[in-house]
Every structure is written in C-alpha cells, then in structure tokens.
Amino acid sequence: MWDPELAELERRKRLAERMGGEERVARQHATGRLTIRERLAALTDSWHEVGALTGQAVYGEDGLESVTPSNVIIGRAVVAGRRVVVAGDDFTVRGGAADAAIHEKQVLAERMAGEMRVPLLRLIDGTGGGGSVKQLEDLGRTYVPHNPGWDQVVANLGRVPVVALALGPVAGLGAARLVTSHVSIMVKELSQVFVAGPAVVEAGMGERVGKEELGGWRTISAAGTVDLVAESEEEAFELARRVLGYLPQSAWRLPPVSKSDDISGMESPELRDIVPRDRRRPYDMRRIMDLVFDTGSVLELGRRFAPSTITALARLDGHPVAVLAADPRVYGGGMTAQGADKTARFVDLAETFHLPVVHLVDQPGFVIGSAAERAGTIRHGARALAAVYQSTIPWASVLVRRVFGVAGAAHRPHNRYGLRVAWPSGDWGSLPIEGGLEVAFKRLLAEAGPEAETLKAEIAERLEAVRSPFRTAEAFLVEDIIDPARTRPVLTEWVHDAYAVLDPGPRHTTRP
DSSP: OOHHHHHHHHHHHHHHHTTTOHHHHHHHHHTTOOOHHHHHHHHOSEEEEESTTOEEEEEETTEEEEEEEOSEEEEEEEETTEEEEEEEEOTTTGGGOGGGSOHHHHHHHHHHHHHHTOOEEEEEEEOOSOOOTHHHHHHTSOOOOOOTTHHHHHHHTTTSOEEEEEEEEEETHHHHHHHSSSEEEEETTTOEEESSOHHHHHHHHOOOOOHHHHHSHHHHHHTTSOSEEESSHHHHHHHHHHHHHHSOSSTTSOOOOOOOOSOTTOOOGGGGGTSOSSTTOOOOHHHHHHHHSOTTOOEEEOTTSSTTEEEEEEEETTEEEEEEEEOTTSGGGOBOHHHHHHHHHHHHHHHHTTOOEEEEEEEOOBOOSHHHHHTTHHHHHHHHHHHHHHOOSOEEEEEEEEEEHHHHHTTSOTTSOOEEEEOTTOEEESSOHHHHHHHHTHHHHHHTGGGHHHHHHHHHHHHHHHOOHHHHHHTTSSSEEOOGGGHHHHHHHHHHHHHHHOOOSOOOOOOO
16 A cells, blocks of 8 residues: 555665765775765664655655755664664765754764663764855855754763764864763774864964874874774774773663673782882883783773873773773873873763772872973862762772872772772882982981981981881771782672672763
8 A cells, every 4th residue: 555655765765875976985985984884884783773864855846856865874773782872974975064964863863872871872974063164155144153962962971871983084073072972982094083174274273284193093192082093993893892891881770790701819920020129110000900800801091191190991800890000101100180181081981880990009199390380280180189089989999009199199089988908019108208308308418518428328218117018007007918919809809899889870970
C-alpha cells in the first residue's frame, strides 16, 4: 500500500549517502582523510542514524530534484560494546561549516546523550561556525553571535563522558566544541586546531603563518589544547575506545571494573632501587607507574603540556583510577602555573566520574623565579589546591620522595581520610634543606667569616639527622612507611575499599 513512499524513502537515503558528491568526496580522500560515513563504519560496532533525511532540498514541477544533506550526521551507536551517541561533521558539504547544517541536529545529539545518560563522541572536521562572510549577502542581514544548544554542551560536562576528535582543520566554534570535552584527541599532520585559520590571522593580525605552525599537533598539544595525539585516524578511534574503557556510562554510574590478569598482591623488587640516594638526581616516574598499575593500563593525558606534572588514567586490579604524579626530569618535578591548571582540570574529571585518585608524590614545590611570578603561579596553584580540597572521591598518596611547600601540601585533601604511605626515600618540610639553610642561617654564616663553609657543613649535618622520615613517623605525622616493593598490593587493597564506598550521582561539572 505504501510502496511509493517507501521507494521515495530509500531514494532520499541514497541521496544523503552521497554526502557532498563524488568530486568533494574525492577531494577529501586526496587530503588523506576519511569521509564521515567511513569514519562511523571504522569507529562503531553498529550504528543507527538519526535525521538521515535532513538537508536543503530543491523542488521542481516534477517534485524533488536534488538534496544537499546536512553536514552534521548524528545517531545512536555501539562502540567497544558500549552504547553511545555520535555526532560527526561532514567536511564534503561546505567544509563542515554550520551554515550548511541544521542546528537542531547537533543540539539533539547533545540532549540525547545527556538525557539517555550515555557517552558522547564528537567527530569534528571543519569550522562548525557560521561559514564565510559571503553568507551575509544571501541572508541580507547580519546577526548577533550565539552558540545554539551550548547549555547542553556545558551540562554534558557534568552528566556523561564526552570525547572529541579533531579529524581535519578545526577552527572557531568547531575548536570550541573540541575542547569543551573531557578528553580531546587530534591526528598528527592530518588535523589542525585554531581560533582562526592562517588566512584570517594574516588579514586580521598581519601575521603570516602556516597551518601546521599555527595549529598543528606540536603547537596544540604543547599548549594543552588537546589531551592525546594519534598517528592516524584509526589510532584516534582506538584511543577514543580506550578512554571510554576507564569511564562510566554517566555520572549516575560507577566506572567499569574489568578482569585483570595481573596478580593483585604482586610485589615489585625493582621499585626499591628506582629512587637514587642523591636527592638531586632524577629518575623515571613512569617506570614506577608501569610497575604499580595493571600491565599496559596506563594512558597518559596531556604529556606534552606542563610536562613536570603527569596525569594519567590507569587500572588497579581492573579498577579504573586517576593518577597524579610529577616528572623529576622536568623542573625537578616542580609545579608550574600550567601544571596547576592541568592538575585542577584532571581532579575535576576524576570527581565528575568517581575515579579514585592515586597520587605518586615527588613535589619539590612551585617553580620559582621571575617567569613563574609573571605567569601568576601562586594563583593557579591555589586553584589546584582548591580542586584537591573540594574533591570527595577516595584518595591515596604515596610519598615517593619530596613533599615541600604549598604545592607539596596539595598531595591530598587533608580535611578527610585518605590512605597515605611513604617510601624510605621520603623527604619533606616547608623548604628543602639545600635551599633553605643559607636563608635561615644567613646572619650566623655571615658572622663566621672564613669559617662559614665549615659552619654550613656542620649545620647541614645536624639538620640531616632530623631529616629522616622515621622521625616523622614517630610523631605520627606520616601514617606508614612501606617497602616500595609492596606499593601495588597496598594500593590494590585500598582500591577495593575505595570502590565499596563510591557514591555515584552528578555533583560536579568539569570545566574545559
């Protein structure tokens, strides 16, 4: 009875599947990029499109003559066995600009993910903004800028995991959609991210710069604009799957616990020899992470941004955790203004999705000097400290080596219970002896004249005697000192207790 209408339905679906047409699809392939429909096939286990018939139609006397499909494709999908919502830009139609989109599709994808309480994946390829100024002639007017549905974009930061992938040149509103996420990913050489592209920069600022220099992966990952960099689109899809594997379906659920092949009580004797006795010598913090957490489970975020601060997702006996650490090979592990922002955002992520925090502490304090003061380090640092204290998730701190000053005090929220253990290499206080002795005893040393160096050595020897972490443990100012080899079993026991008291539900919104 309805055969003509069903035939028309199939015809319109076929027209939509052509995207921008053969020529523009070929142009997309010539740049080394997949089309949006090829991306969806590669990323998802299964896919159900929503709004496939949406587009700009042209009608003649005989009915429909042509359709330019909307360049926003949305739908429900299954990715790595997880129900998700996906929204993708079609660069073959007006370069992904919003003047070729139907805004309601993007808004519906955001609302669908948030209200169905499932993760959202954004595949971004294009500006996503209002297109070129040529459109003003067609409109016959201009408009006051607004971002349709941005309330849903922001609300989702506190509701569901949002993973955004830059898969081509991304500018303006597209760039804003990329970074307004929990984890953002770009592809080397294939994608660039800008506030505005090179032509606009040259016209507006008189600066001539190439797209890779302006918004390529080296620039953007070092700036902290994106969290992960992939070698290819396929690797970007795999990274998106990995990220989802650590996060719950929504803030109303707990992170997914998986089976671990590692022995939960396994000791690592290698940990006893990693930290050198010479406190000025660095060591490999990431090797400690590899030995403590489940094999192959550590996924570091933002490695090229604020490199003295390490943030990563990992698992303990299959339980997802958020990992904070410092890299003593960069500024001695000291906290910079950027590192403080990196810490605060990461703690927000952990709080939003109920990820217990493991902090491997080697913090000599804030990086100091005129450059640090110009960067407003103490204000950024205070923000990180506030994020730590405002968190409610379980917290475990392992004092690997140094814990000094205000930055060192951010190693846990001290206003509530948290597991805290120290290694015998622990070294702490308001200031390191090496940097504070000359200041504290300045007058005495000045009066000593030629004997100053001998006196300084004597004072250092006396202070060294009280520097032992065992003296601190005697006063119960650190709860336990453990054999470093036992770090994994201690944390594994803790993580089971931590998951037993997790209380799911939305109570925090991550800020980009």
